[in-house]
Amino acid sequence: MTLASLLAALLLDYWRPLHRDHPLGSLFTRYVGFLEQQFNGGERHQAVVAWVLAVLPVLLVVGIVYALLAQLSGLLAWAWNVLVLYLTVSLQQASRALTEVEQALRHSDEAEARERLERWRGETTSDLSPGEVARLAIEQGLLDAHRGALGAIFWFVVLPGPMGAVLYRLAALIEQRWSRVHGPEERAAFAGFAAQAFHLLDWLPARLTAGSFAIVGDFEDAVYCWQRQASTWLNRNEGIVLASGAGALGVRLGEPYRRYGELLYRPELGVGDEADPDMVASARLMVWRVVILWGCVLALIALARWFG
Secondary structure (H helix, E strand, O other), rough: OOHHHHHHHHHHHHHOOOOOOHHHHHHHHHHHHHHHHHHHOOHHHHHHHHHHHHHHHHHHHHHHHHHHHHHHHHHHHHHHHHHHHHHHHHHHOHHHHHHHHHHHHHHOOHHHHHHHHHHHHHHOOOOHHHHHHHHHHHHHHHHHHHHHHHHHHHHHHHHHHHHHHHHHHHHHHHHHHHOOOOHHHHHHHHHHHHHHHHHHHHHHHHHHHHHHHHHHHHHHHHHHHHHHHHHHHHOOOHHHHHHHHHHHHOOOEEEEEEEOOOEEEEOOOOOOOOOOOHHHHHHHHHHHHHHHHHHHHHHHHHHHHHHO
């Protein structure tokens, strides 16, 4: 059922991908914002209560419905799996965004490429060169593919029913929403807990994604960059994914760029060439190779159980 559910959900995502701000996602984001307003008093225990109130009701609904449907029919439980995965696993958003930026750069339409990237990342891109646009697009694509699909798939396989995928995606959304809290004290006490919770859930998936990049790309460079460069990135899990992805592709990521008129300093990740449209296309294809790799592994596990 696991492999069949994933295949059906990915096909639905390919056929009709959900918009980033689809109604259910927007509703949950508003709910998380409401909890932030009600509980953010600068204390850690308030963050814990708000996080649990954000995640637990959704998990209970998803788990109870799955259990009830499983009692009635395996087909109904499978259909519920597919529906929940369709709402939580998003691969086409990153793939299509990478394609749009790539095509704009290939046609030397720098303004269009910047506009596409700005809508995608949610920050100004007016000061970026074409190489910086390609570099940031690759970074965003690798991270979105990991957070939006690969990490959720991992937890779907690990935990029973669709609850694992839901837990991972909710934790990612909460971390993203609460990381916008202004002021270092508020972030340390409130949003910091959301970041820690997601970091724990993402610890193993990030390393599995990085290892998969190494397998489908340049293995030696991916491992080298993972070992030598990932620790220089502010967010260690993101650094592992980006460093391994950059090494596997043979492209340089990270490095400073101008944001809102100021130079943002970042460490260099990867080895090899500057980012360009060809590298953007290679990043998109590498993500799909990882998905195929994971599908083959799940198929082998299913066959082993069948014959066992």
